[in-house]
Amino acid sequence: MTLSRTVQRAVLTAALLSVSALAAPSTAQAAPLPPACQEALLETLDKFPVVDFTVPDKAKNTMLGEVLGLSEADQAVFTEAACAAWNTWATQNGQAVAADLDTRYRNAAGPVCNKFARSSLATIKKYAPNVPAETRELEKLAKKVWTNSMEKLAAEATNADCRTAYNAVKTGW
DSSP states (O other): OOHHHHHHHHHHHHHHHSGGGGSOTTOOOOSSOOHHHHHHHHHHHHOOSSSSSSOOOOHHHHHHHHTTOOOOOHTTOHHHHHHHHHHHHHHHHEEEEEEHHHHHHHHHHSSSHHHHHHHHHHHHHGGGGSSOOOGHHHHHHHHHHHHHHHHHHHHOOOOOHHHHHHHHHOOOO
16 A cells, blocks of 8 residues: 555545544554554545545645644544444445535535535534444544644645635534
8 A cells, every 4th residue: 555545545534524543543553553443544445435525735744744643642542442333334324425525525616725625524514423422532533633734734824715714624523
């Protein structure tokens, strides 16, 4: 698997449904990920087969940096039960989520940063309430990653439209 594919998995998962940190565990992690979390790492992108939805490179890199910087306490939420619940839910709902992301992305205005930010958040808001309760700690972590990433992207954006888009979605879902 190429680094680019790994980054895409990390970011799509972050953008999707409240478990962004599933896709890129910290290299400082003391223990290996449970098997279900490893499955999430390897297969999440395949469960959400988007066609048009695109994550800007700057957003990919920023979110990946946030995920790689997770503390050991944050990493503790990667449990077999949480990841297994995520995997089951993603398998059952991935097509619908991907279709929603693609539709929202196509219909969003402006530059890619705005299309990404607004379509991501709208889809997350729509589907997050239906994600299994076992994933709620992962969701809290994903919200932290999302918020920190959007704050950094907004602060660093040289394009006013991108700065506005990232500021508009940084509070999350």
